[in-house]
Amino acid sequence: MAALTKNHGVRFVDVGEDARTVQVPDFSTITIVATAEEANPAIFPLETTVHLYGDEAEKLAKLGDAGELSPAIDDILGEGVSPSILIRRIEKKTTRNEQLGAVIGDPSDRTGLWGLLDARAQTTVRPGLILAPGYCNDSPIGATQATITDQGSGYTAATVTFASPGAQVVPKGTAIVQGGKVVGVQIDDAGFGITGAVTMTIEGDGTGAAGTVATGPVANPVALAMSAIAKRLLAIGICDAPNLGRVEAALWAERLKRDNGRYLYAIDPAVRRFVVLDGSDDTILTRPASTTVAALFAKRDRERGGPYWSPENQTSSAIVGTARPVSYYDGEIDHEANFLINAGVNTFIEGKELFGSETLSNDTNWRFVNKVRTENAIRASLPAALRKWRGENFTAHNALMIVKTIEYFLEELVSLGVVVGYTRYFDRGLNPNANMRQGILRIELPHENTPPISDLQIGMRPYLAAFDVLASDIQQALGNLTPVTGTY
Structure with a gap:
C-alpha cells in the first residue's frame, strides 16, 4: 500500500483488532x-x-x-x-x-x-x-437548628460564633442579614462530639441580634x-x-x-x-x-x-x-x-x-x-477492557469492536442471570461532528440488573372446580355401581 512507509522486502503489519474479553476483578476482599x-x-x-x-x-x-x-x-x-x-x-x-x-x-x-x-x-x-x-x-450530637429570637437593627454585616464546652468540633454558621436585621443563621457545620448546650453570639455593626441553638443526633x-x-x-x-x-x-x-x-x-x-x-x-x-x-x-x-x-x-x-x-x-x-x-x-x-x-x-x-454490586462490577470491568482502544484511530471498525466487547460481556451476565437484559446503540445526536473530531465516542448502554426475590406473593382463593375432580374420583372408585331400587 502506498500509504504505508516504503519497504523493499517482506514484513508483517498488524491489522484489524478483535473484540476483547472483559475480566471482572475481585470484589470480595x-x-x-x-x-x-x-x-x-x-x-x-x-x-x-x-x-x-x-x-x-x-x-x-x-x-x-x-x-x-x-x-x-x-x-x-x-x-x-x-x-x-x-x-x-x-x-x-x-x-x-x-x-x-x-x-x-x-x-x-x-x-x-x-x-x-x-x-x-x-x-x-x-x-x-x-x-x-x-x-x-452511634449518632453523634450536633447543632440541628439556629433560631433567631431577636433580629436586632442597624446591621449591614454580621458574624455568628458558636460555643460548646467539651465539643471536639464546635459548630459553625453564617448570619443572614436583610434590611438591617439578622433574619436567620445558616448552620454550615453541625459540629462533632457535642456533650452539652450550644450557644451562639452574633456580632456586627448593628446591635441586639440574638438566638438559640437546638442540638440533636446527626448522621454517623x-x-x-x-x-x-x-x-x-x-x-x-x-x-x-x-x-x-x-x-x-x-x-x-x-x-x-x-x-x-x-x-x-x-x-x-x-x-x-x-x-x-x-x-x-x-x-x-x-x-x-x-x-x-x-x-x-x-x-x-x-x-x-x-x-x-x-x-x-x-x-x-x-x-x-x-x-x-x-x-x-x-x-x-x-x-x-x-x-x-x-x-x-x-x-x-x-x-x-x-x-x-x-x-x-x-x-x-x-x-x-x-444490583449495586453487579453495577460496580460492570463499571469496574468495562473501562479496563476498553482501554485497548484508547489512542487507536477513530474508525467504524474500532467503534464496532468496542460495541462487540460490551455485547459479549453483557450477554454473559444475562446468561448468568445477573442482568435481566440490555441494549446498546450509537445515538447520532449525542455524537456530533465536533465531538467526534476531538476523538469523543459515546455508546449508550441501557441495562437492568437482576433484583432478588424480595416479596413472594401467593394468591389464595376458593377453587370450586376441585369438586369436579373429587366427583370424578368417587365415580371411578365406585366403578359400575348403580342405584338399587326395590322394597325392603
Whole structure:
C-alpha cells in the first residue's frame, strides 16, 4: 500500500483488532480499618494498608489481642472462610469522639478510611467490602437548628460564633442579614462530639441580634465517610446499626439515606459469639455483626463465582444468637424483621439466618445490594477492557469492536442471570461532528440488573372446580355401581 512507509522486502503489519474479553476483578476482599495497640509495627505499621489471607496464622498473631482488628478477623475466620483481607491499623485514642475522627481520617492526608483510596496502588488488591467494626453505630450530637429570637437593627454585616464546652468540633454558621436585621443563621457545620448546650453570639455593626441553638443526633460520620469512599472504590461498606432497638435503628438509618447510601449495607442487632480468651475465662461476648456479614458476603461470592448475588438466606456458622431477639413469622408482615427491612436495615432471624438485601439508598432503583454490586462490577470491568482502544484511530471498525466487547460481556451476565437484559446503540445526536473530531465516542448502554426475590406473593382463593375432580374420583372408585331400587 502506498500509504504505508516504503519497504523493499517482506514484513508483517498488524491489522484489524478483535473484540476483547472483559475480566471482572475481585470484589470480595474484606477491608478493616480499626485499632490494634499491640500489633508489631514492622508488619502492621500505622496508617498503612497491609494485605494478607485468612490462613496466614503467623502473621495474624503479630496483631496482638488488644483493639478491634484481631477479634474482627477471628469473627470472619469463625464463619469457615479464609478470605483475602486488607488491614489498615489506626492509632488508639483516648475518647470516643477522637477515635471516630481517627477512623474517618483526613481525605487530604489519606489517613483512616480515606487511606483506602491508595490501597490498590499500595497492595495491588481492590477493597471490596469495607468495615469499621463498632464505629458506625452511634449518632453523634450536633447543632440541628439556629433560631433567631431577636433580629436586632442597624446591621449591614454580621458574624455568628458558636460555643460548646467539651465539643471536639464546635459548630459553625453564617448570619443572614436583610434590611438591617439578622433574619436567620445558616448552620454550615453541625459540629462533632457535642456533650452539652450550644450557644451562639452574633456580632456586627448593628446591635441586639440574638438566638438559640437546638442540638440533636446527626448522621454517623464514619458511615458517611465510608459511603463516599465506597463510591470511589466501587465497594460496599457494611455498617453496624445502634443495637438498641428497632426504632433507634430506623432513625439511625433515615439519617444516612442519601445518594451514596447505595454503597452501604446496614445490619442490626449485634451478635453473640463464644470467644476463646487468652489468660482469662472463655465466654460469650457481644460482637459487631458487620464482621459476620462480611464473611457471609465473601462466602457467597466464592461459592457462586462473583459479586452478583445477595448474601441473605445464609446461616452463620459461629454466632450463638443475636444481642436481642428479632421477631419473625413466615407468611406475616407484622414482625420486627419486616419493620427493619422497611427501614433499610438488615437483620438476623431465628438467631442465625441473614435476612435482607437492602442498601441505604434514597433511590429505590438501588435498593438491593446485589444490583449495586453487579453495577460496580460492570463499571469496574468495562473501562479496563476498553482501554485497548484508547489512542487507536477513530474508525467504524474500532467503534464496532468496542460495541462487540460490551455485547459479549453483557450477554454473559444475562446468561448468568445477573442482568435481566440490555441494549446498546450509537445515538447520532449525542455524537456530533465536533465531538467526534476531538476523538469523543459515546455508546449508550441501557441495562437492568437482576433484583432478588424480595416479596413472594401467593394468591389464595376458593377453587370450586376441585369438586369436579373429587366427583370424578368417587365415580371411578365406585366403578359400575348403580342405584338399587326395590322394597325392603
